[in-house]
């Protein structure tokens with residue numbers, strides 16, 4: 462606490478020190494920025510300082526991890542978490558706290574295993590992929606063919622019929638590697654494979670399998686699919702390269718049950734002057750049924766919730782409304798994001814900006830923003846410069862997020878909090894995604910960054926180039 466308090470004080474000083482009239486001559490912008498005033502700099506410093514000495518967010522993140530646990534769509538834990546958050550937000554005195562109904566898929570994992578039978582009998586660490594069909598209680602027993610990419614699969618073609626295809630694809634980056642998890646089952650099923658194993662999508666492993674959603678091509682048979690670890694996939698690859706016969710039994714009691722009711726949790730800091738105009742903060746509350754979903758994405762939920770709670774506590778009420786949405790069902794359906802757009806279509810034009818945080822709770826670096834509005838980009842560049850004292854001042858292009866995707870496709874400018882996510886895919890979708898992988902200081906810095914970012918945007922006198930009043 463003493464350390465954090467002194468950091469807060471030095472940050473306050475740092476922001477005051479760079480305040481004009483001390484700015485270097487010749488470096489003033491052509492027209493004075495509406496946000497880079499001494500008052501704004503002081504306010505930013507005050508928000509940052511308050512975030513650094515407040516443990517409310519950390520305590521709530523710990524509560525979610527320790528007392529609620531993981532929160533897969535359809536689970537009792539997710540619904541408990543939703544009720545708890547809405548109750549706590551009302552206790553915080555936030556505005557218009559509500560839950561908005563969303564019907565979500567209800568996939569359950571059931572007991573599962575992968576047992577190598579030949580050339581040696583051995584259980585492999587595994588996690589069935591979300592939305593996968595099951596194998597039936599007897600499981601699927603078949604020979605395994607290891608491939609290192611889709612080209613190899615296509616070359617083998619009919620040779621994989623009746624077999625289990627194992628994709629041993631080394632991780633390059635998430636986007637490039639995750640396609641094997643997403644579409645590997647249907648690609649193999651086209652050639653008659655009976656099941657699929659996917660090397661976990663991550664750069665390192667401590668025998669940690671990573672789950673995640675797959676998408677079936679409705680035109681081909683749905684076959685069961687599971688992730689195995691890097692260690693497991695490498696073992697199978699070595700055995701095959703030595704010419705050994707690989708035989709494996711995969712048992713998955715996974716099944717998709719009828720949709721169930723869930724909800725997005727919504728809370729606001731109502732704007733003083735233009736309450737109908739909305740700056741939206743997004744994160745997803747559901748998680749995989751592994752670990753406690755602390756990085757993905759309970760931490761993001763706490764970041765955005767704390768951002769407005771902190772502003773309220775500081776008596777900082779902006780001109781426009783800041784709306785926080787804890788989305789349900791990002792992981793295996795995206796129903797929360799889709800339903801939000803359907804529910805709020807009438808006020809779509811009032812959504813000025815949406816910012817999502819779903820890259821883990823790590824040291825914040827800045828904002829990645831997608832917009833064709835150059836005035837907005839310039840405004841956000843100025844705002845982000847207020848976060849340089851905590852190293853979070855970067856403005857990058859091509860931001861966004863899964864939950865705000867439906868809004869962005871309708872033209873709402875969207876972005877995401879950029880963080881140092883260099884270790885995110887060590888934990889992502891694994892049993893290791895737990896609270897101890899998050900540093901309290903990083904959570905506080907993320908809260909500070911988001912609070913400054915959205916307060917300054919929501920409070921600007923004139924919204925860039927949209928012609929909206931004053």
Ligand SMILES: [Zn+2]
Pocket residue numbers: 745757758791819
């Ligand atoms: Zn996520």
